[in-house]
Amino acid sequence: MEEARVAVVIEDEEDIRSLLSAVLTQAGFEVHGAANGYDGLELVRQHDPLVTTLDVNMPGIDGFETAKRIRAFSGTYIVMLSARTEEIDALQGLEAGADDYVAKPFRPRELRARIDAMLRRPRHHVAAPPATPEASDGAPTWLEHQGLRLNTDMRVVTVDGEDLDLTRSEFDILADLLAAGRRVRGKSDLALMLRGEQFTGVEFVSDSDARAIEVHVANLRRKLGESPTNPRWIETVRGVGYRLTAP
Template sequence: MDASTVAVVIEDDEDIRGLVSTVLEQAGFTVHAAATGLEGIELVRAHAPIVTTLDVSMPGIDGFETAKRIRAFSDTYIVMLTARNDEIDTLQGLQSGADDYLVKPFRPRELRARVEAMLRRPRAIVGTPPPAAAPAEPLVPPAESVEQSWLSHHGLRVNPEMRVAELDGAEIELTRTEFDLLTELMTAGRRVCRKPELVLALRGETHMSEAYVSEHDLRAIEVHVGNLRRKLGESATAPRWIETIRGVGYRLTAR
């Protein structure tokens, strides 16, 4: 089965589990559902879904721990669902590896819109080049062509086509969202990327003039940048790569 049409729903409330499953099935997914975190982890391992929805409050291990364990082996898009609207929950959820966060009760069309927005972004797993069709010409592309596809800054390199990020020659493990965010910043260079601009870029809605950006969306960008810095080993007060423009957004540090 094509993994791009598979979704996993992890939710202990039977009614909500059924609702989320129905929304995703109507969007064209084959859905596998679980009532606990441990069951959900095994479903993700078995079916390699493109999208996983995950409840925060569950019996046994909670959604935060479940997300961490899933992220250890899977690059599935994770949307966390919770009845709590505290900022600390949003922060913890995104730090656990979630790509997005919805507060219950949510509208079914909102969930579907969030999932569709994520799927507009590249689906290749970070660090794994997508399979290529057999070319008629030489199998190895010209060295200059490969090199031109890399974006570089102070020892940090990103190849958007291959979905690979390297730091000082070593590959970095990033989530899809972190990789997409880093690519946006690397592409922009010293131009300041405003937070709303980054939100729309991650949604694939850059050219939509009336797209809505919430405070939650802006906070999520801050958390994703924080996660990215942590993986790069960078200090926000003395950045090597990503400079914060207070109250505005981010840009690359000066060369």
């Protein structure tokens, strides 16, 4: 059965909240709006939305804290919106559990395109999967590299036998790198992958998209506990992108 298309908009500015609601309604969502983080949390609990848009600067608890609290119980796609465009703000938003970080003012068509791209990617549920995931034919489907193991079917990652908690974007980037092996994956390739597209030479990948990949990889490395200057798993190819380290 197709998942209900419900969205929650958490935004303290009424005109922007109305605009976001209109964009999502046109995309086929049933939309519920809140003017602050506390009310937004209750709406997410009540409606279990597929998508949640979240403003950063709000009264009460800000968007970063709201995202962290949502992530503790919900697998909703989180799109964070903010007039703060510094890279550290995007980093903080993605660390809090956001799937995307969009700068204000935004173009409604671009926002809808980003949401459509997210919906083409598997949704990560909060509930823990079985300890021994298997493919439909009974054989485990693991990608492995130097103590790092990833199961694409069950979306499980372990490092030296310990479970690793990743966001959806971090998981998808890691899976892509593991599948590519020693082949270099450019930042544009990874950005398009997150958007559900493949590189054909005509797609537009912005500087902010490339910076978002850098942020995701930085978060991924932090969670893996590796140094970019002496990596165990992910090697930077300067000016190009990333690949797995040599065995």
